[in-house]
Amino acid sequence: MAMRQGGARPCPASRTRRSGINLAAMSESPQPSAVPPAAGSADQPPARPSLTELLHAFVQVSLSAFGGALPWSRRMIVERKGWMSGKEFNETFALSQFLPGPNTINFAVVFGSRFGGVGGAVVAVVGLIGPPLAIVLVLAYFYERYGDAPVLDHVLAGIAASACGLLIAAVAKMAAPLFSMKRLRAAPLIAILAFVGVAVMHWPLPYVFLALAPVSIALAWFEL
Amino acid sequence: MNQNPLFALFTLFASLSLISVGGANTAIPEIHRVAVGVMHWMSDRQFADLYAISQISPGPNVIIVALIGFHVAGLKGAGVAVAAMVGPTCVLAFAVARTWERFKDARWRVAVQAGLVPVALGLLGASGFVLARAADHNVYAALITAATVAVAYFTRVNPLWMFALAAAVGFAGFV
Numbered sequence: 001m002a003m004r005q006g007g008a009r010p011c012p013a014s015r016t017r018r019s020g021i022n023l024a025a026m027s028e029s030p031q032p033s034a035v036p037p038a039a040g041s042a043d044q045p046p047a048r049p050s051l052t053e054l055l056h057a058f059v060q061v062s063l064s065a066f067g068g069a070l071p072w073s074r075r076m077i078v079e080r081k082g083w084m085s086g087k088e089f090n091e092t093f094a095l096s097q098f099l100p101g102p103n104t105i106n107f108a109v110v111f112g113s114r115f116g117g118v119g120g121a122v123v124a125v126v127g128l129i130g131p132p133l134a135i136v137l138v139l140a141y142f143y144e145r146y147g148d149a150p151v152l153d154h155v156l157a158g159i160a161a162s163a164c165g166l167l168i169a170a171v172a173k174m175a176a177p178l179f180s181m182k183r184l185r186a187a188p189l190i191a192i193l194a195f196v197g198v199a200v201m202h203w204p205l206p207y208v209f210l211a212l213a214p215v216s217i218a219l220a221w222f223e224l
Numbered sequence: 225m226n227q228n229p230l231f232a233l234f235t236l237f238a239s240l241s242l243i244s245v246g247g248a249n250t251a252i253p254e255i256h257r258v259a260v261g262v263m264h265w266m267s268d269r270q271f272a273d274l275y276a277i278s279q280i281s282p283g284p285n286v287i288i289v290a291l292i293g294f295h296v297a298g299l300k301g302a303g304v305a306v307a308a309m310v311g312p313t314c315v316l317a318f319a320v321a322r323t324w325e326r327f328k329d330a331r332w333r334v335a336v337q338a339g340l341v342p343v344a345l346g347l348l349g350a351s352g353f354v355l356a357r358a359a360d361h362n363v364y365a366a367l368i369t370a371a372t373v374a375v376a377y378f379t380r381v382n383p384l385w386m387f388a389l390a391a392a393v394g395f396a397g398f399v
Contacts, residue, residue: 062283066384069284095324098337100242101313102286109317110324121318125310132283133290137302139277140294147273151395157269158394159387160276161365164355165372166383167249171349173377178345187342194346198253199353202261205254209243209343217339224334 049083051116051123057081058108058127069104069128077111084111104128183223190216229297230304232263237289237308242316246344248286248309252351255292256358265296272359280387286310364398 049057057076065072078089092114096107105125112124146152179188190212197208236258244251252275259265266274274295278288286309293305327333360366368390375381393399 064282065284066282091324091328094328095321096317097246098333099313099317099320100245101316102244102248102284102310103246104284105286105310105313106317109314110321113318113321118318121314125314129284129287129306129310132281132287133302133306136278136281136283136287136290137294137299139281140274140291140302143273143277144295147270153273154394154397154399155391156273156276156394157359157361157365157399158368158390158392159280160272160355160359161368161394161399162372162383162386162390163276163279164272164352164359165369166279166376166386167348167355168352168369169373169376171345171352172373174345174348178342184338184342190342191346191349194343195349195353198347199350202257204257205251205347206239206243209245209347212343212346213243213245213340216343217336220339221332221335224331224338 049081049115051119053081054112054116054120055123055127058112058124059131062128062131065132069107073104073107073111083115184220185223186216186219190219229263229265230300232258233293233296233301233305234308237293237305238312241309241312244309245340246348248284248288249351250344250347252288253347253354255289256354259292259296260358263296265292268358269361270295272355275355276359280384362399364393368393368399 061069061072061076074089074093077083078086084092092110093107095110096103099106099110105128108124108128109121112120112122114120116123143152143156147156175191178184178191181187194208194212197203197212198205236255240251240254256271260268260271274291275288278285278291281287286306289305289309290302293301293303295301297304356366356369360369372383372386372390375386376383
């Protein structure tokens with residue numbers, strides 16, 4: 001979903017001339033029920049949320065966020081609460097994409113710390129992962145207990161087959177612009193090497209990452 | 225490998241925290257390699273099941289690590305897995321948030337971000353491959369995967385509907 005928004009959203013940084021490629025798209029599965037566009041709220045004066053409001057907002061985001069939390073964060077923060085302008089949101093979003101690690105979590109940290117320092121960051125992260133964690137652990141309990149029951153086994157097998165298809169479709173959507181780009185000609189090769197190293201050769205991912213990331217970044221440095 | 229499972233969970237996820245560029249899904253192949261191949265914590269099929277559970281739950285994708293941790297060592301395992309996966313990246317994000325204004329337009333920042341895209345894409349492709357190999361144990365499962373790819377690629381149908389349909393096909397005993 002984030003990927004689809006990528007086209008319409010203004011570029012996070014003016015010198016970022018890439019288009020159609022968006023790390024955020026990888027972070028979460030695509031979800032087609034698109035978020036409505038920002039309703040002219042970009043220039044409202046930002047309100048300052050209290051820690052309680054922050055917690056409440058992120059809990060709500062986490063519980064409605066099927067298939068990726070970032071679009072839901074935008075809806076909550078920019079459109080409903082007016083805590084940030086659309087531009088501020090995009091910059092915060094760009095930073096959370098830039099940082100390594102799960103970028104929804106990064107977003108919560110960056111956003112929370114802006115409004116409440118360490119406390120704000122902690123509250124935002126806890127709000128974002130606490131409720132889903134509780135839900136998933138209850139499901140895990142039932143799975144460990146009844147996972148061998150044939151009915152549940154078959155149902156989950158069906159969903160598992162579908163879930164990986166969703167991920168593959170997201171990869172295909174991202175690969176299309178990357179493979180047809182004029183700049184970064186080596187990008188497809190880098191992507192293929194990463195795939196082969198991890199999926200075919202079964203090399204440890206940290207090694208593959210540490211070997212390819214510097215090369216890829218250096219190539220981008222010279223080409224951009 | 226006879227080590228404390230909590231320690232093994234911690235080292236696995238801490239090592240992935242700062243390199244799972246773009247999100248937890250890029251870390252799936254490594255989690256699979258260690259959990260199924262090296263540590264023998266679970267079968268391929270259980271791994272696919274846990275991924276499925278994480279996808280039908282709300283919230284960020286990173287909660288898959290809680291399911292792995294819980295399977296290995298109960299609530300403690302889930303806690304260790306989440307803390308190891310989320311902790312380092314949170315600390316870094318907090319530190320960088322203050323200096324972002326200074327380098328957000330820097331050339332190196334743009335190069336790093338652009339350079340990581342193809343790496344992340346390759347890793348995500350590997351995730352899809354690994355998951356499909358774990359989940360598609362018969363021809364019907366493979367058909368469900370293929371149908372989902374087509375529907376998700378060409379339409380905007382909510383994935384939960386696809387999951388529901390796939391669950392029904394499973395319930396009917398095909399997979």
